[in-house]
Amino acid sequence: MSTSAWIVLGFGLAALVFGGIGTGLLMSTRDFRRIAQRVSGHVVRLRPSRGDNGTVYYPTIRFTTLNGQQVEAEPNFGSNPPVAPVGGQVPVLYDPADPARMRVDSFWGGGTGIGAVFAGVGAVLLTVSIAVVALGA
Numbered sequence: 001m002s003t004s005a006w007i008v009l010g011f012g013l014a015a016l017v018f019g020g021i022g023t024g025l026l027m028s029t030r031d032f033r034r035i036a037q038r039v040s041g042h043v044v045r046l047r048p049s050r051g052d053n054g055t056v057y058y059p060t061i062r063f064t065t066l067n068g069q070q071v072e073a074e075p076n077f078g079s080n081p082p083v084a085p086v087g088g089q090v091p092v093l094y095d096p097a098d099p100a101r102m103r104v105d106s107f108w109g110g111g112t113g114i115g116a117v118f119a120g121v122g123a124v125l126l127t128v129s130i131a132v133v134a135l136g137a
Helices: 003-035 112-136
Strands: 037-051 054-064 070-073 089-095 098-104
Touching (some): 054 098
Antiparallel strands (some): 089 098
16 A cells, blocks of 8 residues: 555544544534523532643532522533633533533533534544545546
8 A cells, every 4th residue: 555545544534533523522512502401600619630731620510400409510521721710600501301411601611612623623634635635646
């Protein structure tokens, strides 16, 4: 197999992986937003998670559901800087069937941002793969 064929194969497979993850995240976010209720919440604490690329903060948010239930939960997505300081107010989306399943209602906090990044990287890798094929032909 030629070098350009390996490049096309590598970039094509990476495009499928990144594009698939991004598309899955975006579809999951869309589906969650369809069922979710929106309320206001307050950050009660921040849990730092240190990694090789710095620290990500996961907020614990307290909110009251539309039927009056008090909930304290941590979303799956963290950020740096934090979505709000301790005591800060944030918009919350929660699943009425399971209020602990919640997200911060923002571009990054809700999963849209990371899904868009993955889908974008997949699109760039696919473009590179197509360009290699077009230039090699």
